[in-house]
Amino acid sequence: MAATEHSQKIKQDSQEYLITALLQLLETKDFNDITVTQVVKRAGVSRMAFYRNFDTLEDVLIAYIQPKISAGFDNIINRIPQDQKINALGSLFEEISCTLKMAVDKHYELIIQNIFNENMAKFYDQTMDWSQFTTMQRKYWIKFMGAGVYAIWREWLISGQVETINDIHVLLADFQISTLKALKNETTK
CATH class of the missing domain: 1.10.357 (Tetracycline Repressor; domain 2)
Known part of the structure; x- marks a missing residue:
């Protein structure tokens, strides 16, 4: 059970990092000009982490x-x-x-x-x-x-x-x- 809780915490953290990264990018960029690569780089997570949590920006x-x-x-x-x-x-x-x-x-x-x-x-x-x-x-x-x-x-x-x-x-x-x-x-x- 501890592994499941740990996995859920990692998933939740990844989601929060990705949301924060996208919001930060939106401060200076148009939504249509932002890429998944930019978001994951800013968030410090992998593309795989992105696609485990979301399908699109x-x-x-x-x-x-x-x-x-x-x-x-x-x-x-x-x-x-x-x-x-x-x-x-x-x-x-x-x-x-x-x-x-x-x-x-x-x-x-x-x-x-x-x-x-x-x-x-x-x-x-x-x-x-x-x-x-x-x-x-x-x-x-x-x-x-x-x-x-x-x-x-x-x-x-x-x-x-x-x-x-x-x-x-x-x-x-x-x-x-x-x-x-x-x-x-x-x-x-």
Whole structure:
């Protein structure tokens, strides 16, 4: 058992070294200009160690970013009262705004967007009452709102956060309410 624990510790250390190395390289390079060779050299591990832990450089970023974003969403879904969830989402967006800004600047935004959309889908799926809607309506409304929330958040962030976060909360709540009303009206016709 001790050998297994030791092996797990080495694997975890290798993952952390690789993540740290990639993040350090991103300080001065575009994501598309970074190679596995550069990352393993910076991390001080072998290529074999890289491929034991990850398939691609995207996987390294996912391993770093996904737990942080998912933990924030899980906290909101499971611990925040329903009437405070939109405000809590805004706070989460502010917390991870530097992560998104770097992803935009260093050209790996799609990774963030995919993680964000997965979590928005989970958020809406678990926090909304879908009893009055069809499966199709639920599916596409979640996709529509997830993409819309991301687009608004991104625009707000890259345009210098001119509006207050409260203005953004109100806008998102208005969009959410009006689109749900439109769907509900469609269902009752």
